[in-house]
Amino acid sequence: MHHASDILLSLFIIFVAAQIGAELATRLKLPGVVGEIAAGCVVGPSVLGWITTNEPLEVLAEIGVVLLLFSVGLETRLDDLKKVGRSALLVGVLGVAVPFALGSAWAHAAGFDWSKSLFIAAAFVATSAGITARVLQELGALARVESRVILGAAVIDDILAMLLLGVVVALQAGGEILVGQLAVVLLEAVGFLAVIGWVGTRVMRRKSHWLEKPASPLAPLTIVLALCLGLAFLSTRFGLAAIIGAFLAGMIAAETTQRETLEHQTQPLLALLTPFFFVLTGSKIDLAELASAEALATLAVVTLIAIVSKFAGGFLGALSLGRRGAAIVGVGMVPRGEVGVVIASLGLSAGVFSPRTYAVIVAMSLLTAMITPPILAWQLKRS
Amino acid sequence: MHHASDILLSLFIIFVAAQIGAELATRLKLPGVVGEIAAGCVVGPSVLGWITTNEPLEVLAEIGVVLLLFSVGLETRLDDLKKVGRSALLVGVLGVAVPFALGSAWAHAAGFDWSKSLFIAAAFVATSAGITARVLQELGALARVESRVILGAAVIDDILAMLLLGVVVALQAGGEILVGQLAVVLLEAVGFLAVIGWVGTRVMRRKSHWLEKPASPLAPLTIVLALCLGLAFLSTRFGLAAIIGAFLAGMIAAETTQRETLEHQTQPLLALLTPFFFVLTGSKIDLAELASAEALATLAVVTLIAIVSKFAGGFLGALSLGRRGAAIVGVGMVPRGEVGVVIASLGLSAGVFSPRTYAVIVAMSLLTAMITPPILAWQLKRS
Numbered sequence: 106m107h108h109a110s111d112i113l114l115s116l117f118i119i120f121v122a123a124q125i126g127a128e129l130a131t132r133l134k135l136p137g138v139v140g141e142i143a144a145g146c147v148v149g150p151s152v153l154g155w156i157t158t159n160e161p162l163e164v165l166a167e168i169g170v171v172l173l174l175f176s177v178g179l180e181t182r183l184d185d186l187k188k189v190g191r192s193a194l195l196v197g198v199l200g201v202a203v204p205f206a207l208g209s210a211w212a213h214a215a216g217f218d219w220s221k222s223l224f225i226a227a228a229f230v231a232t233s234a235g236i237t238a239r240v241l242q243e244l245g246a247l248a249r250v251e252s253r254v255i256l257g258a259a260v261i262d263d264i265l266a267m268l269l270l271g272v273v274v275a276l277q278a279g280g281e282i283l284v285g286q287l288a289v290v291l292l293e294a295v296g297f298l299a300v301i302g303w304v305g306t307r308v309m310r311r312k313s314h315w316l317e318k319p320a321s322p323l324a325p326l327t328i329v330l331a332l333c334l335g336l337a338f339l340s341t342r343f344g345l346a347a348i349i350g351a352f353l354a355g356m357i358a359a360e361t362t363q364r365e366t367l368e369h370q371t372q373p374l375l376a377l378l379t380p381f382f383f384v385l386t387g388s389k390i391d392l393a394e395l396a397s398a399e400a401l402a403t404l405a406v407v408t409l410i411a412i413v414s415k416f417a418g419g420f421l422g423a424l425s426l427g428r429r430g431a432a433i434v435g436v437g438m439v440p441r442g443e444v445g446v447v448i449a450s451l452g453l454s455a456g457v458f459s460p461r462t463y464a465v466i467v468a469m470s471l472l473t474a475m476i477t478p479p480i481l482a483w484q485l486k487r488s
Numbered sequence: 489m490h491h492a493s494d495i496l497l498s499l500f501i502i503f504v505a506a507q508i509g510a511e512l513a514t515r516l517k518l519p520g521v522v523g524e525i526a527a528g529c530v531v532g533p534s535v536l537g538w539i540t541t542n543e544p545l546e547v548l549a550e551i552g553v554v555l556l557l558f559s560v561g562l563e564t565r566l567d568d569l570k571k572v573g574r575s576a577l578l579v580g581v582l583g584v585a586v587p588f589a590l591g592s593a594w595a596h597a598a599g600f601d602w603s604k605s606l607f608i609a610a611a612f613v614a615t616s617a618g619i620t621a622r623v624l625q626e627l628g629a630l631a632r633v634e635s636r637v638i639l640g641a642a643v644i645d646d647i648l649a650m651l652l653l654g655v656v657v658a659l660q661a662g663g664e665i666l667v668g669q670l671a672v673v674l675l676e677a678v679g680f681l682a683v684i685g686w687v688g689t690r691v692m693r694r695k696s697h698w699l700e701k702p703a704s705p706l707a708p709l710t711i712v713l714a715l716c717l718g719l720a721f722l723s724t725r726f727g728l729a730a731i732i733g734a735f736l737a738g739m740i741a742a743e744t745t746q747r748e749t750l751e752h753q754t755q756p757l758l759a760l761l762t763p764f765f766f767v768l769t770g771s772k773i774d775l776a777e778l779a780s781a782e783a784l785a786t787l788a789v790v791t792l793i794a795i796v797s798k799f800a801g802g803f804l805g806a807l808s809l810g811r812r813g814a815a816i817v818g819v820g821m822v823p824r825g826e827v828g829v830v831i832a833s834l835g836l837s838a839g840v841f842s843p844r845t846y847a848v849i850v851a852m853s854l855l856t857a858m859i860t861p862p863i864l865a866w867q868l869k870r871s
Contacts (some may be wrong), residue, residue, distance in 0.1 A: 110724035131703040164544035341493035
């Protein structure tokens with residue numbers, strides 16, 4: 106019983122910290138998400154030490170970000186996404202290629218051998234759709250063409266990041282790269298998205314009255330939540346992030362006639378659960394490891410490379426939207442967030458790099474996540 | 489990453505099983521909660537073995553039942569509860585005394601020594617407010633006087649069960665009972681409830697415009713959710729169940745002018761999270777241990793004693809409502825649910841009784857939880 110008490114205390118601290126952080130950020134004219142991440146850093150082990158990560162909290166955070174991307178999907182039409190398919194593909198590919206190239210060049214120059222350098226570079230690659238999506242949603246900008254390019258590119262980014270991670274892990278372990286196997290993995294992932302997306306939206310468009318059939322008055326919501334959890338699970342089985350499946354489920358639900366009700370009903374779920382994701386993300390930073398001039402200098406260089414390379418890739422890929430639109434897309438792709446943290450954790454536990462390098466990569470991921478929202482908000486308000 | 493995939497699969501299975509169970513139950517004219525518990529039994533280790541309990545799922549279940557009692561509190565006014573204070577007190581006290589007396593008499597007759605008998609009897613005592621509250625809510629009967637008596641009695645029940653558990657654990661461990669210490673524990677718990685309830689509702693009645701102050705458009709909801717988590721935590725620190733604090737938070741929020749909005753916004757939270765509580769409750773039954781004529785006979789006797797004793801206590805305590813009202817209260821107090829399971833787990837891990845006795849007590853708790861809702865629904869519809 107005492108343990109249940111501890112968990113409830115953690116839930117309370119995280120939830121309240123997120124509200125205070127978001128409130129302060131909003132008053133400072135910053136997006137609320139910045140305040141939530143910062144609050145996580147404050148209550149986390151680095152500063153106050155009031156919360157420590159454990160499995161139940163990680164699961165709540167995962168459910169939070171899954172629901173967030175589901176709600177973003179709810180505001181996105183597959184047809185609108187298809188219209189920007191070419192730009193999104195270009196942004197996705199260049200947004201992976203440029204950071205990977207620059208990241209591995211920096212790591213090799215910093216003294217790592219090539220196989221380690223490629224591993225480190227993988228942490229430069231994956232965009233965190235959660236951060237950008239939350240900012241776009243906060244500003245009511247999800248219907249803009251730039252937002253659609255960013256979301257489409259984030260899906261492609263995730264597929265490429267998964268392939269790349271497979272390659273660098275194999276290289277690092279001294280194995281060989283089986284091109285045929287990678288092609289199968291790629292085809293499976295793309296096939297999964299295409300089939301579920303195409304069939305799902307088509308069926309839902311015609312048959313959304315099915316959602317009213319169950320006796321429960323909340324049936325439309327419970328059915329699409331089941332779809333969300335189911336596709337989130339399935340997409341992990343295809344090697345993709347859970348949020349990709351959730352986004353897909355949201356897009357399928359966006360085709361229903363009950364879409365607006367669903368959007369309203371999703372709001373309280375986001376209010377309760379997404380704070381866990383952002384606060385836990387912020388709590389992962391390790392300030393002690395960064396408390397030296399050398400570490401800070403490394404961090405500055407790494408963060409600069411991460412920002413410039415991702416911006417350049419996104420900007421070049423989206424030039425068809427004009428310079429201003431391309432700049433929005435470029436900035437929107439910058440946050441790394443949790444994906445960088447996951448890859449860094451893999452690297453640490455595989456002994457690829459030191460706790461210091463780990464701390465630098467995690468800090469870089471969080472810095473990109475914290476720097477992006479205000480810039481993006483400013484850009485969107487200006488145009 | 490694979491682990492996250494497993495958790496998502498469990499979430500999906502639990503959620504879908506709950507929906508199917510609730511749907512089937514509703515079509516059979518049974519309360520949905522019966523179907524959810526039965527679904528938990530089916531997907532749990534006893535039958536299909538698709539889910540196994542783990543910590544993240546337990547935490548989700550806890551959040552689910554906390555939110556459920558919060559929403560029940562939202563539909564309850566402290567003033568209405570005070571009006572039935574005398575009946576509720578009587579129901580609470582008799583509803584603990586009668587089952588404890590009969591339970592320990594049975595256990596002693598079954599061959600356990602007195603200290604073990606008292607421990608077993610403690611598992612006969614605590615009513616699970618969650619099950620009854622859910623049925624009352626499903627039937628829209630929370631405003632009835634019988635419902636208020638049941639809810640008030642459930643709070644008193646929980647205080648007494650806590651004291652009783654303290655006593656039997658001390659006796660079992662061979663320690664002595666410190667009456668002074670118990671009095672302090674009792675005073676602390678009652679004081680906590682009285683102070684928070686009295687001050688909270690009074691402040692909220694006058695100052696609910698405070699809830700609109702934060703910049704976030706969902707601020708009333710996020711503030712009361714923070715209150716809910718905070719009081720749930722605090723009540724565990726006073727030895728009470730988390731749901732008591734959540735119920736209190738709900739009653740405080742019921743005094744606000746935003747009460748109706750809050751009720752609407754809580755619905756999706758319940759839809760997502762309460763299934764975890766009921767399905768996990770159902771999954772705890774161990775059918776293999778019960779697969780003998782002897783075990784089933786014991787189960788039948790134990791369940792009968794549990795039902796009759798709790799009904800008698802509740803009925804006698806509520807006679808001032810008339811026979812029909814008293815019968816509703818008596819039945820409403822019958823479910824043991826998770827509290828019986830928790831005490832049984834304590835007994836098993838302390839070596840007080842065998843896996844068979846554990847399975848019998850758990851099965852008794854679940855049987856009372858499954859038998860009550862249909863009877864209660866029938867009674868309420870009739871009157």
